[in-house]
Amino acid sequence: MAESIPADAMHAHDDHHHTEQSIWSKYVFSTDHKMIAMQYMFTGMAMALIGGFMAYAFRMQLAFPGIDVPGYGTVTASDYNALVTNHGTIMIFWVAMPVLIAAFGNYLIPLMVGCDDMVFPRLNRLSYQIFLLSAIVLIASFFVPGGGFGGAWTAYPPLSAKSQYSLTALGSSFWLVAVALEFTAFLLGGINFVTTAMNARAPGMKIFDIPIVVWMIVVASILFMSSVGPLIAGAVMLFMDQNVGTAFFDPDKGGDPILWQHLFWFFGHPEVYVVLLPAMGITAEIMCVFARKKMFAYKTFLYTTFATGILSFTVWAHHQFVAGIDPRMANIFTVTTLLISIPIAEMCFIYIATLYGGSIRLTTPMLWALAFVAEFLIGGVTGIFLGASGADIYFHDTYFVLAHFHYTFFPIAIIGTFAGFTYWFPKMFGKMMNDTLGKIHFWGTIIPFNFIFIPLFVLGAAGQHRRIYNYEHFPELAGVEMQDMRVLATVSMLVMLVFQLVFFYNCFISWKKKQKDAGKNPWKANTLEWTTDSPPPHGNWPELPTVYRGPYEYSVPGREEDYFPQNVPD
Amino acid sequence: MIDQYVVALSTYANDIDNLILLIGVLVGFWLILCELVFFYFIIRFRAKDGRRAEYITGEEKSHKRWISYPHMLVLVCDVFIVFFAIKVWYDVKQQLPEPYETVRIVGQQWAWSFVHPGADHELGTADDIKTVDELHIEVGKVYHFKLESRDVLHSFSVPVFRLKQDAVPGRVITGWFEANGTGTHDIQCAEICGIGHALMPAQIFIESPERHAAWVAEQSPVTLASANQP
Ligand code: HEM
Ligand SMILES: [Cu+2]
Ligand SMILES: [Cu+2]
Numbered sequence: 001m002a003e004s005i006p007a008d009a010m011h012a013h014d015d016h017h018h019t020e021q022s023i024w025s026k027y028v029f030s031t032d033h034k035m036i037a038m039q040y041m042f043t044g045m046a047m048a049l050i051g052g053f054m055a056y057a058f059r060m061q062l063a064f065p066g067i068d069v070p071g072y073g074t075v076t077a078s079d080y081n082a083l084v085t086n087h088g089t090i091m092i093f094w095v096a097m098p099v100l101i102a103a104f105g106n107y108l109i110p111l112m113v114g115c116d117d118m119v120f121p122r123l124n125r126l127s128y129q130i131f132l133l134s135a136i137v138l139i140a141s142f143f144v145p146g147g148g149f150g151g152a153w154t155a156y157p158p159l160s161a162k163s164q165y166s167l168t169a170l171g172s173s174f175w176l177v178a179v180a181l182e183f184t185a186f187l188l189g190g191i192n193f194v195t196t197a198m199n200a201r202a203p204g205m206k207i208f209d210i211p212i213v214v215w216m217i218v219v220a221s222i223l224f225m226s227s228v229g230p231l232i233a234g235a236v237m238l239f240m241d242q243n244v245g246t247a248f249f250d251p252d253k254g255g256d257p258i259l260w261q262h263l264f265w266f267f268g269h270p271e272v273y274v275v276l277l278p279a280m281g282i283t284a285e286i287m288c289v290f291a292r293k294k295m296f297a298y299k300t301f302l303y304t305t306f307a308t309g310i311l312s313f314t315v316w317a318h319h320q321f322v323a324g325i326d327p328r329m330a331n332i333f334t335v336t337t338l339l340i341s342i343p344i345a346e347m348c349f350i351y352i353a354t355l356y357g358g359s360i361r362l363t364t365p366m367l368w369a370l371a372f373v374a375e376f377l378i379g380g381v382t383g384i385f386l387g388a389s390g391a392d393i394y395f396h397d398t399y400f401v402l403a404h405f406h407y408t409f410f411p412i413a414i415i416g417t418f419a420g421f422t423y424w425f426p427k428m429f430g431k432m433m434n435d436t437l438g439k440i441h442f443w444g445t446i447i448p449f450n451f452i453f454i455p456l457f458v459l460g461a462a463g464q465h466r467r468i469y470n471y472e473h474f475p476e477l478a479g480v481e482m483q484d485m486r487v488l489a490t491v492s493m494l495v496m497l498v499f500q501l502v503f504f505y506n507c508f509i510s511w512k513k514k515q516k517d518a519g520k521n522p523w524k525a526n527t528l529e530w531t532t533d534s535p536p537p538h539g540n541w542p543e544l545p546t547v548y549r550g551p552y553e554y555s556v557p558g559r560e561e562d563y564f565p566q567n568v569p570d
Numbered sequence: 571m572i573d574q575y576v577v578a579l580s581t582y583a584n585d586i587d588n589l590i591l592l593i594g595v596l597v598g599f600w601l602i603l604c605e606l607v608f609f610y611f612i613i614r615f616r617a618k619d620g621r622r623a624e625y626i627t628g629e630e631k632s633h634k635r636w637i638s639y640p641h642m643l644v645l646v647c648d649v650f651i652v653f654f655a656i657k658v659w660y661d662v663k664q665q666l667p668e669p670y671e672t673v674r675i676v677g678q679q680w681a682w683s684f685v686h687p688g689a690d691h692e693l694g695t696a697d698d699i700k701t702v703d704e705l706h707i708e709v710g711k712v713y714h715f716k717l718e719s720r721d722v723l724h725s726f727s728v729p730v731f732r733l734k735q736d737a738v739p740g741r742v743i744t745g746w747f748e749a750n751g752t753g754t755h756d757i758q759c760a761e762i763c764g765i766g767h768a769l770m771p772a773q774i775f776i777e778s779p780e781r782h783a784a785w786v787a788e789q790s791p792v793t794l795a796s797a798n799q800p
Binding site for chain 2: 077078081150151152156157158159162165166167251252256257258291292293294295296297298299300321322323324327328330331334335338339341342345346348349350351352353354355356357358359360361362370373374377378381382384385388389390391393394396397398458461462463465466467468469470471473474475476477554555556557562
């Protein structure tokens, strides 16, 4: 590390003097953490559009079975499976991960801990390049003979392992390779995040002066790196089962398909927290700034995060209660799963307590942050039904599960992203966004969101099972009332999609046209990223800042201003 | 809660429904409480000219108890839920009451086949009745099932029983049910199993003893005849 910094750091500082970088080295092969963050951000958003388009196609099929979906065509059974599978895979691995961890992590960590770049800038660039490659491989999987993989994002064998069952020999392998590449990219990124936050902090920044969002990304990276190993091993085994004729998961030759489920969920459950924590961190930053409040019990929040992280490794088999594991195991996993509700509940209590006594300004980023808490609570409490083994017998693999996890993932990946993006937009692009358009977009997203997924809770309670392209073959699910509910969900989704245009329009005019210049610190916030220019120059500060206090000293008694930036001496 | 949407027709369906209701009440209480306090704070503490936010670290005991007491209460609720969840789970999945008959259920791409024991109540004899996508059982009797799969994972799900169990190739999984009302209802495959996953619905016929006996009598000659063919 000591070797790699000077070389890149020198290069970084040189750039202030000669700005004629070529387009290639500035936008494509950059090692600047801010540019890599933008690459991740925009790739992630582009993938979100693809994943959203898939949701559009298959929801249209569910509401109006058999129609010629405008812009897609007829959704056949195999199309449906491939769309659902890749929608899920994309939203988690190519949207939530790159945007929340890689984009915000890359952008914020150096700026918030006060250094000029990531500790390993070239590793960082490599991480993005591998990520881009993984996205290309995933998209390519749709165009190979046989079409895209349709065995669900969980890819349970034997369906995923044997082409005579899945009928997508190449699609399955492409999908698997894409996922494995994506993991590699994030392993490289994770090393960088943890090292930078731990070793490259500005002078004076003690361990408890680190902003919560940085902590959250660090903990998330550690969780990711410690859980993904078994799944990478699993992916190699599955790839060999697919292509070499090994039988790790093939019961006919002595393998065991349930082994994959353990490997997958041993990673898959911590993964939920990997994407959750950064979104929680973003929310915490925004709530403190716009409530002008110190974060309530910062250290307790941190310790609960660690507790959540550790517990998250002990709950995975709640996805497998009825999968054919020894039924006695379910009891253990019911206990651990309900236990994990405690630190998560505590974190929600801390958010609420932070608002107490505040001076709350409902700006667009604040609306998103508050909506995150309000909606995530619904996702959180409905998880209890599924963690309680006895109740999960009924709910497993129904739309109740689906609605539950969209009430967690949507706040995470969409609400959290919009919160962070609208909050840091002035820093990233030097302009304020239009607040009115921002609010129109906010309500146009949040209201339809609830109208999509509340009907899906009801459908789930009524026994509608998942991953079915057409319910007409199930007399008990084919009634008019249930179909009306499906139509309601789909129409709401269309409304929500249309409102996304407002967001892109707002970004565009704010960036291009004469919106107000942001200045260094438009929100009057304390953390270090607001002490440099907007957008920050290559190298971030002409001279690195020194830190004197924690990040949330708002409304300190006896001070005239209601904020007290971390770099201002007493 | 659930029987509003789907009738409850097994001896344990009501236990599962009650468990869901219990969880619904407990988490519903917390959800409503949190949302109310949350929105109250947002409205109550809106920025006003001349009022400054308070400086509260939340580290003192007197403040922290506002989060630590609720979290103790959450723990108490969790203990309740765990207790009843495990109780129900034990009944449904961990114990096996003495069976009246055993049926074999085999999932494959994309159909369910069922082997009923026939008039002698014994599986594996010549009078077994084999059907596709139709399971016939008698109300008020304990059945065991032996669940298998020929190819990929499937999941045997009978919503009116609140029963669900994955079928795993290479394993025979035993479970039980006892119907307490008659009728014809959906059997679903609840685990994605390929492109025909939506095309493997089956039906369960829960019959009175007389009707069931009649069905067995009616089916037996057919299968006996076909069993005699080479
Ligand atoms: C545009 C908003 C969205 C809509 C309307 C939507 C809708 C759906 C629906 C209806 C399904 C289930 C289809 C089926 O089982 O037949 C589904 C599956 C899924 N969605 Fe979404 N979703 C949206 C956004 C998201 C987001 C933001 C995420 C995560 C970050 C996500 C993650 C998933 C996952 C993991 C699955 C499971 C895929 C599988 O069954 O293999 N979705 N979505
Ligand atoms: Cu989980
Ligand atoms: Cu199936």
